[in-house]
Amino acid sequence: MTAADLVPVVTIDGPSGTGKGTLAVLLAARLGWQCLDSGALYRVLGLAAARRGIDLDDAPALAALAGNLGVSFVGGRVLLDGADLGDAIRTETAGMAASRVAVHPGVRAALLEWQRRQACPPGLVADGRDMGTVVFPRAGLKVFLDASAQVRAERRYKQLREKGLDANLPALVEEIAERDARDRNRAVAPLRAAADAVMVDSTALSINDVFDLVVEEVRRVFPDQVHEVAAE
Ligand code: DC
Numbered sequence: 001m002t003a004a005d006l007v008p009v010v011t012i013d014g015p016s017g018t019g020k021g022t023l024a025v026l027l028a029a030r031l032g033w034q035c036l037d038s039g040a041l042y043r044v045l046g047l048a049a050a051r052r053g054i055d056l057d058d059a060p061a062l063a064a065l066a067g068n069l070g071v072s073f074v075g076g077r078v079l080l081d082g083a084d085l086g087d088a089i090r091t092e093t094a095g096m097a098a099s100r101v102a103v104h105p106g107v108r109a110a111l112l113e114w115q116r117r118q119a120c121p122p123g124l125v126a127d128g129r130d131m132g133t134v135v136f137p138r139a140g141l142k143v144f145l146d147a148s149a150q151v152r153a154e155r156r157y158k159q160l161r162e163k164g165l166d167a168n169l170p171a172l173v174e175e176i177a178e179r180d181a182r183d184r185n186r187a188v189a190p191l192r193a194a195a196d197a198v199m200v201d202s203t204a205l206s207i208n209d210v211f212d213l214v215v216e217e218v219r220r221v222f223p224d225q226v227h228e229v230a231a232e
Contacts (some may be wrong), residue, residue, distance in 0.1 A: 005138050008033075008123040009223050011131035012214075014145035015180045015191060016095065017152030019207050023145065024127035025076075026211050029217070031125070031225055038128030038135070039098060040078050040197065041111055043089035044071045046097030048080060056100040057137040063106030087163055092156075092175050101178045102129075105188040129183055132194035141221045143214055144193035147203040152176055 010027065012020045021037060028035035046056065047177055054061045070081040078085045090096065101107055108130075115135050118124055126135065132142035147155075153173040160167035183191040193199060198217055202210050219226045 001186065006097060007119040007121055008225060009119055009136045009139040010123070010218060011136050011139045011194075011197075012125065012127040012143045012145055013129055013131050013133070013191070013193065013197070015129075015152065016176060017156040018145040018170065019155065019210060020127040020145050020206055023210055023214065024125045027214060027218070028125040028135045030211075030215065031122035033072075033124060034118055034120055036115060036124060036126040036128075036131075037073070038111075038126060038131060039095075040043060040073070040116070041069075041071065042098035042102045043094045044078060044080055044085065045069060045107065045111075046101050047085065047089055047094055048093045049101060050097065056097060059104040059106055061210055062101050062104055063110050066101075066107045066110035069111075083097045087165060090160075091165055092167075092172065094162070096175060096179060099182050103182065104184040105186070108134075121220075129191040129205075130189035132133040132197055133192065134189045138208070141215070141217055142194045143200055144197040145200050145202055145210070147181070147201060149173065149176060151203050154211055171204075187209055212224055 012024050014020050021039070024035055024037065045062065048065060048069060049056060049062055054065060056062070057221070072079045078089060112135065115126070118126070119136065128135070132139055132144070153169060153176050157167045157169050157172050173219065200210060200213060209225065215226060
């Protein structure tokens with residue numbers, strides 16, 4: 001038993017562009033719990049490696065960097081060595097670099113305990129690829145969120161454009177397919193649903209529909225944690 005097992009945890013795993021991140025933030029706010037965006041960790045590592053001139057295939061150097069990563073999350077902002085990274089980690093290039101550094105077992109091992117330490121009272125919502133399978137295998141509720149590749153690319157396109165970032169839909173479809181294949185086929189902690197995960201296909205659902213559905217699941221598993229929202 002680890003400290004993480006004493007705190008209620010909801011994990012949300014799935015491929016990119018399913019709305020995991022948005023769902024995790026909304027759910028954490030609704031419950032008043034902490035939120036862990038584990039993808040951001042891998043994105044920061046990819047960016048830090050690029051800044052230090054470390055090759056994304058250099059497993060030992062990346063594992064050493066991961067073990068010493070000066071990352072912090074402050075009110076929705078991501079800081080590296082105290083400096084706000086802004087949207088630099090949200091680009092598709094950063095996502096691709098994250099997916100490449102994430103294949104190295106030493107990198108994943110170096111980031112494991114840091115992630116588990118985020119499970120603090122009153123609870124944690126954690127989103128990523130291996131939250132329910134590796135990082136929090138005893139989480140009370142595990143959600144696996146999926147959607148068709150085309151819809152995921154369209155959502156990612158909209159999200160990037162809204163942030164004022166460059167985006168090209170056909171290129172995104174290809175990049176998402178490449179990233180999915182790497183994340184699903186790597187040897188360590190590949191993207192897959194935990195055997196006990198609740199499967200949600202968001203292809204035809206709005207984020208509000210998905211949110212309502214998952215809040216019902218939380219209510220079922222942690223009946224004391226979902227407090228009614230007072231009517232306006
Ligand atoms: O969720 P995201 O798009 O920010 O994740 C970026 C990449 O980081 C993803 O393609 C694979 C990697 N990742 C991972 O390997 N394990 C996680 N728990 C989260 C992300």
